[in-house]
Amino acid sequence: MTALETIRAALAQAASRLGASDVEVALERPRDPTHGDVATNLALTLAKKLGQKPRAVADKLIAGLELPAGLVRKIEVAGPGFINFFLADAQVVSALPAILSAGANYGKTDVGHGATFNVEFVSANPTGPLHVGHGRQAALGDAIAALLEWTGWRVSREFYYNDAGSQIMNLARSVQARIRQARGLPAEIPEQGYQGDYIREIAERYIAEHPQDNEGADLEAVRRYAVRELRAEQDRDLQAFGVKFDVYFLESSLYTTGKVEETTRRLVAAGHTYEKDGALWLRTTDFGDDKDRVMRKSAEKGSDYTYFLPDVAYHVTKWERGFHHALNVQGSDHHGTVARVRIGLQALEMGIPQGYPEYVLHQMVTVMRGGDEVKLSKRAGSYMTVRDLVEEVGRDAVRYFYLMRRGETHFVFDVDLAKSQTDENPVFYVQMAHARMVGIYRVAGRDPASVSAAGVDLSVLTQPEEADLIKELADFPAMVQGAAAAREPHRITGYLEGLARIAHAWYHKYRVLGEPEEAARLVLARAVQQVLANGLSLLGIRAPERM
RNA sequence: GCGCCCGUAGCUCAGGUGGAUAGAGCAGCAGCCUUCUAAGCUGUUGGUCGGAGGUUCGAAUCCUCCCGGGCGCACCA
Numbered sequence: 060m061t062a063l064e065t066i067r068a069a070l071a072q073a074a075s076r077l078g079a080s081d082v083e084v085a086l087e088r089p090r091d092p093t094h095g096d097v098a099t100n101l102a103l104t105l106a107k108k109l110g111q112k113p114r115a116v117a118d119k120l121i122a123g124l125e126l127p128a129g130l131v132r133k134i135e136v137a138g139p140g141f142i143n144f145f146l147a148d149a150q151v152v153s154a155l156p157a158i159l160s161a162g163a164n165y166g167k168t169d170v171g172h173g174a175t176f177n178v179e180f181v182s183a184n185p186t187g188p189l190h191v192g193h194g195r196q197a198a199l200g201d202a203i204a205a206l207l208e209w210t211g212w213r214v215s216r217e218f219y220y221n222d223a224g225s226q227i228m229n230l231a232r233s234v235q236a237r238i239r240q241a242r243g244l245p246a247e248i249p250e251q252g253y254q255g256d257y258i259r260e261i262a263e264r265y266i267a268e269h270p271q272d273n274e275g276a277d278l279e280a281v282r283r284y285a286v287r288e289l290r291a292e293q294d295r296d297l298q299a300f301g302v303k304f305d306v307y308f309l310e311s312s313l314y315t316t317g318k319v320e321e322t323t324r325r326l327v328a329a330g331h332t333y334e335k336d337g338a339l340w341l342r343t344t345d346f347g348d349d350k351d352r353v354m355r356k357s358a359e360k361g362s363d364y365t366y367f368l369p370d371v372a373y374h375v376t377k378w379e380r381g382f383h384h385a386l387n388v389q390g391s392d393h394h395g396t397v398a399r400v401r402i403g404l405q406a407l408e409m410g411i412p413q414g415y416p417e418y419v420l421h422q423m424v425t426v427m428r429g430g431d432e433v434k435l436s437k438r439a440g441s442y443m444t445v446r447d448l449v450e451e452v453g454r455d456a457v458r459y460f461y462l463m464r465r466g467e468t469h470f471v472f473d474v475d476l477a478k479s480q481t482d483e484n485p486v487f488y489v490q491m492a493h494a495r496m497v498g499i500y501r502v503a504g505r506d507p508a509s510v511s512a513a514g515v516d517l518s519v520l521t522q523p524e525e526a527d528l529i530k531e532l533a534d535f536p537a538m539v540q541g542a543a544a545a546r547e548p549h550r551i552t553g554y555l556e557g558l559a560r561i562a563h564a565w566y567h568k569y570r571v572l573g574e575p576e577e578a579a580r581l582v583l584a585r586a587v588q589q590v591l592a593n594g595l596s597l598l599g600i601r602a603p604e605r606m
Numbered sequence: 607g608c609g610c611c612c613g614u615a616g617c618u619c620a621g622g623u624g625g626a627u628a629g630a631g632c633a634g635c636a637g638c639c640u641u642c643u644a645a646g647c648u649g650u651u652g653g654u655c656g657g658a659g660g661u662u663c664g665a666a667u668c669c670u671c672c673c674g675g676g677c678g679c680a681c682c683a
Contacts, residue, residue: 091626100625103663113663138626139663184683224683251682338681349608349679356681366683394610395678422611422676464619467611469676471618476632480645483632491645502642534622541622553620557630567647584642606645 073123095143113140156512171212177382194445198461202548231282237262238275371403385416421466459486492559496588
């Protein structure tokens with residue numbers, strides 16, 4: 060039982076003695092160190108229920124508190140009625156052996172109890188290369204998946220390919236047009252077609268590899284070829300970015316397995332559909348939508364399903380594949396689909412919870428270079444791709460930058476800052492802190508992995524910076540848990556920057572080697588290095604041993 | 607018009623699920639190099655939390671309205 064858990068339990072018991080049983084005891088680490096190491100607002104929340112003044116309740120709670128000896132060195136009531144706990148020095152220092160023995164697992168918890176969790180992200184249509192917006196999504200999705208894994212979920216990373224819709228036909232016709240142009244035949248890119256240079260390149264390769272159809276007459280073959288090429292291209296980009304998916308789910312499979320038909324039948328059977336103007340509609344207004352939605356188009360529009368139905372069918376497969384927790388990372392420009400997918404699942408009346416699936420939406424990305432915005436025009440086919448970015452600034456910096464801001468904010472990617480090798484660059488700053496800790500061991504001629512706290516007198520770590528550092532390290536598991544629960548990886552980058560700052564300050568102010576405190580400080584340096592490494596690896600960023 | 611997101615220091619942004627005197631980096635100002643990496647560190651200036659109400663012991667955080675910016679509102683995906 061950790062110090063925190065002990066305090067929590069003791070408070071709950073003291074509260075029940077005052078006649079308040081089953082209370083939620085909230086503990087927090089105060090921002091202001093003069094407010095102690097652990098604080099609770101329990102007396103404030105109980106005051107009303109008990110009809111007494113908060114500070115009086117606090118005094119009574121403290122009087123009824125049974126804590127083991129040696130845990131805290133001071134307890135005080137402060138402000139409107141907060142109870143502040145000051146941990147004994149031995150308690151603070153005891154975090155270090157725990158960190159070293161947990162090693163690469165330090166920070167992991169088991170709130171998920173090994174239950175499965177499906178995280179879908181990127182899911183770009185195979186109609187072009189991955190652009191900088193997809194990059195943000197790849198970084199976010201992968202980091203959220205990792206956060207869930209760190210908190211005990213069994214995560215499956217999933218990529219959904221829309222390889223069956225009308226956009227794919229646009230792609231095929233665009234490539235076909237380029238093939239014909241390359242052969243000197245009259246042809247034009249369709250109205251909604253794709254203009255980029257990559258289309259021309261695919262056309263040229265198609266001609267080279269299809270001597271029997273070098274005018275692209277076989278549209279279906281062109282389509283298959285273009286999709287395959289673009290998927291391979293996207294896979295290479297994702298690989299360069301260090302993102303791996305467990306499942307690639309093809310929209311087309313929903314048709315070949317009959318899942319779309321089946322979902323349609325179920326919706327009809329559930330009684331929420333009707334026909335109007337030759338189309339099949341779902342009465343989404345029954346579930347709070349502002350208008351009903353078409354499921355299957357009328358004959359004159361081609362009798363195709365709209366995108367909506369395969370989306371619903373797809374999420375049915377997630378549920379049926381056993382994923383009772385599912386999260387989709389999407390650009391906020393698709394937020395309109397959120398309610399509709401959920402409504403579709405509700406209309407099936409098959410016991411899927413209302414908030415399923417969960418969504419994390421993120422805003423757009425703009426790229427700045429030399430103080431100017433890099434203009435992106437999809438129409439003209441001028442792209443800034445993920446690969447361009449990775450090649451220019453490096454994988455680690457790209458990932459870190461994508462993750463250091465909340466997803467809800469519009470993100471400005473500063474290429475110059477990301478490339479800079481100075482402390483203004485946060486990823487550099489954090490990696491440098493890690494390299495420095497390793498550097499101490501290098502100079503000492505010791506293998507960091509062999510360090511243990513056994514037999515080391517840690518009580519000599521008495522400097523204020525050392526206590527700060529240790530408390531920060533002890534915070535890591537709670538940080539990870541909070542970031543996972545909120546699906547907010549940026550909390551981890553913020554934490555790492557804060558930890559790096561304290562570590563740099565400590566490193567600068569105190570020496571390790573050759574000091575009386577050497578053994579204990581080596582343990583501390585090792586613990587700092589371990590936590591930095593764990594945080595970085597969680598985010599998919601390397602922790603270099605030297606820079 | 608309707609829906610979602612955003613508005614916090616000169617700039618870029620945090621603010622751990624309602625807590626104590628609103629924080630950090632950069633920029634500015636004042637300092638620190640015989641050192642395990644100065645690729646660094648220390649100190650300091652700077653705020654009408656877009657605005658107005660409300661909820662309560664307590665609001666940047668929750669509710670309502672308004673202002674400003676982004677995105678979305680198809681038998682496109």
